[in-house]
Amino acid sequence: MKEPGKSSGMQFHRRAFLQGSGAVAAATAISGGAAEAATKAARVVRSKTKITLHVNGADHEVEVEPRETLLEVLRYQLDLTAAKPVSSDGSSGASTVLVDGKPMTASTLLALACRGKKIETCEAVSSHHPDKVCEAFVKHDSLQCGFCTPGFVVAVRAFLKRHPNATREQIRQGLNGNLCRCGTYADMIEAVTDLVKGGGNG
Ligand code: FES
Helix, strand or coil: CCCCCCECCECCCHHHHHHHHHHHHHHHHCCHHHHHHHHHHHHHHHCCEEEEEEECCEEEEEEECCCCEHHHHHHHCCCCCCCCCCCCCCCCCCCEEEECCEEEEHHHCEHHHHCCCEEECHHHHCCCCCCHHHHHHHHCCCCCCCCCHHHHHHHHHHHHHHCCCCCHHHHHHHCCCCCCCCCCHHHHHHHHHHHHHCCCCC
């Protein structure tokens, strides 16, 4: 009687066959130049590169992997923690920084792609004493836990530069890229409206 899983005339194990054929298929797929290219690519993905980032008016030399985001480098290499890791897709706006003057979410930018760009974080904003946006936020009690606040402050400053005479509706629309889980939107709109009325753009 035949043993299950064995063919007559040779020792045939189904599992061994599947493993063997898988290995052959993989070897065929990456044979020759393709295998070499795959090895090189793996090496590139793993390696770190030394780059210089221009952040808050100074050059910083950092070592980054290709997959690292600007947010990770700011927080874990440069110790600039105002931009927050809330959403890797940038939907919360909590990691908003200025890149060449434009508000962008650091969580969606690769650090390598930021070489040669001028990056400003909320730490640079808070070095202006007194800062009008921060003052307006305090005056209108526009924060609770404050986790979203640095992102909002950077976004408000950029918004007011482009729209110094914004209406209430424009302010509402202009800041819709940032989310506040504590729901202090009404107070933030008041703060920004105050800044527009006062002619202050932070
Ligand atoms: S103040 Fe808490 S998330 Fe905005």
